[in-house]
Amino acid sequence: MTQAAADVSPRIAMNNTPENITSEIILLPGLCNDALWDPYSTWYTEDPQFGRCAERTVLLWAPCFLLWVCSPFYALVLKRRRYDPVPWSALAYTKVMVTGVVMAAAVVEGVWAGTGGYGSVTTADFLAPPILFVTYALYLSLLVGERRRGKRSSGLLWTYWLVAVTAGAPQLTTAVTTTSRQLPPLLVATFVVQYLGYVVLFVASSVNDVPSYLQRHAKTKNPSPEVDASFLNRFIFFYNIPLIWRGWRRPLVDHDLHDVLPKNSAETVYKAWRSSLDREEGRAWEGPKAPPVTVQTQAKVSVVRHILRQCYTIMLPPFILCLLLEAVSFLSPVLVGWLIGFMEDGEEPAWHGYLYAVLLFVVCQVRSLLKNSYLYGVLVTSVNVRTALMAAVYNKGNKHILYYRSLSLFVGPSALAGLAVIVILIPSSSRILSYTKTLQYNVMTLSDSRVKALSEIINGIKVLKLYAWEESFTERIKGIRDEELKLLKRLALCRSLSTFLFHSTPFLVSVWPFVYS
The missing domain is CATH 1.10.287 (Helix Hairpins)
Known part of the structure; x- marks a missing residue:
């Protein structure tokens, strides 16, 4: 430990800052030659840098772990969608080719690690290429599955590339600006190629693909711009800017309002409700295999259970957003406390203050976006449930009216x-x-x-x-x-x-x- 670090660490330990939480060196002797977390080179310094161990393990594994955990659930969601293939476009070919390039870079990196490299290969270097290759292959399979099911923009894949770009930024900074650590040139080259691929794929995932055949012919006279909006566009509600601008310039009239999304129309919602209810009634009428001992009345179908079973796919995202919103809400007071401590101390490195300010701004913006998306999801879910129930009640009432009209034949x-x-x-x-x-x-x-x-x-x-x-x-x-x-x-x-x-x-x-x- 240097003299500067020794002078700084006792002072920082007395303040209400993140250093009080992580002030010890963490080692992974089975994976790396250096420390996984060294606060004296990462936090208690004017030139912060992550170690090679953290860059090759935690920062590399985090986006892969995210994709692996969410992929099974996302595959089930895709399976529920109807077969509606999206035609191949320039954007799709770009995604496939760039994915092939980053997979080739991972293979080259794996061959380099297998041959011993330059004598500085660790266990983390051996594990990184196969993990990345499997993750890229999983991404490619999800991309193909989305196109077969008519999914033009994916929130999961966009989030994965966002995390990958963010987690790879420290290693990119180290590879470009640091020369004292003598990183292997081939490792630097393969990582730079992969990181550039991350950026390209992140930008490509932020753009919506071309519509499928059924989607092109299902458009109404005045379709909503949300139909052709990408995940990022829908998340920040950017597709509403033309309508807001039009309403600011002049009062809105009826033809300025867009049509309801096809998936939220009363016809679509009631068809899904009726289909699911028929299956539920079939299960209820089947009853137990063994004959009951006592006489039972007609089996009843639980409407609440049926609503939860039908709408869980649209109710789950608002629920997850609500959890994230509550978690993010606790970060703002903590960051404000750290920023106040930084201003009162006056001896911490200047980049601490910039970091606190940027994190506070990002947390506030993320909280606002999560809250808006959560409220929008709750409103859409409630409207769909109300539409299904109203349509079911009106349908039953019309049937009863039809039955009553037949009584006139007897009267x-x-x-x-x-x-x-x-x-x-x-x-x-x-x-x-x-x-x-x-x-x-x-x-x-x-x-x-x-x-x-x-x-x-x-x-x-x-x-x-x-x-x-x-x-x-x-x-x-x-x-x-x-x-x-x-x-x-x-x-x-x-x-x-x-x-x-x-x-x-x-x-x-x-x-x-x-x-x-």
Whole structure:
């Protein structure tokens, strides 16, 4: 440990900074020749650098671990989608070719490690090439699977490349700016090639691919720009900028609003609901294989369980975003405390303050994006559930109406008596409703005139007292109020009559055919 590090470490240990958490050297003797984490070369210094062990293990394995863990769940999601292949485009060929280049670089790096390199090959150097090669192959298989299932932009693959670019930045800085460590030139060259591939693939993953055949022919007259938006575009809601700009320049009209997404339309939601409900009812009717001892009624289907089973794919992302949002919310106070400690100390390296400020800005922005995406996901989920339930209720109600209409065949001509009651009551109810609206308008007009007169009296109270005009103005206000009370009485009678007709119409329609017969 250098003298500068010895002078800095006791002082930093007394402050409320991250150094209090990690202040020991961590070694991995089975993987690396140097330390995995050395705070005196990473944090307690003016020139921070990660060691080669951390760059070849943690920073390299982290994005691979992310992709490996999420791939099985993502494969299940892709399996649920229908077969809708996306045609090959220049963007797709670019992704495949760049992936082939980084796989070739991993193979070259593996051959270099297998032949002994320049005598400085560690176990981590042996493990890195096969791990990277398998990860690239997994990415390529997911890319092909997405194209076969009509997935034009992937959130998982975009996140993977974002983490890979971020985690590879320290090693790139070390490879470009550091010469004292005498890194093997071939290792530096293969890493630079792979990192450039990371950047290209990250940019390519931020762009949406061409639509499939079914997606091209499923567009409506005024399709939503979200249909052709990439994952990054949807995550930051950038596709709404034209609509916001149009609304800022002039008031929006009906044709400015976009159509509902096909997957969120009532037809699509109800079809999925009906299909899933039919399968659920089939399982409920099957019952146990052995005959029950007691007599049982018709098996019931749990609507709540059915909603969870059908909507878990759209409910899971908002739930995950909510967890991430709560986790990120705890970081802001911690970073603010570290920044305050840095300002009070005044002896820490300057890059600590820049790091705290950048992290605080990034955390605030990520928290805002996660919150917006979470609220959007919750709203879409609630609307889809409500749409499915409303469509199911209306469908069942229409079936019951159809069943009831067949009763007229048994009632005979007497059913016309009930129809006559409906024909008479409908225009009567409409007339009463129209008269009620007129009375409401007149009542509001009289109320406004009364309030206006009272305001004039209050403003000119001195003049009224001077000329003794109190009685005349009192009679004026009283006359307006009496007329208002008359209209309120008529309005109450109309509402009572309308309520009576509303509740008595089904009874009259049902009873009158039997009275007539």
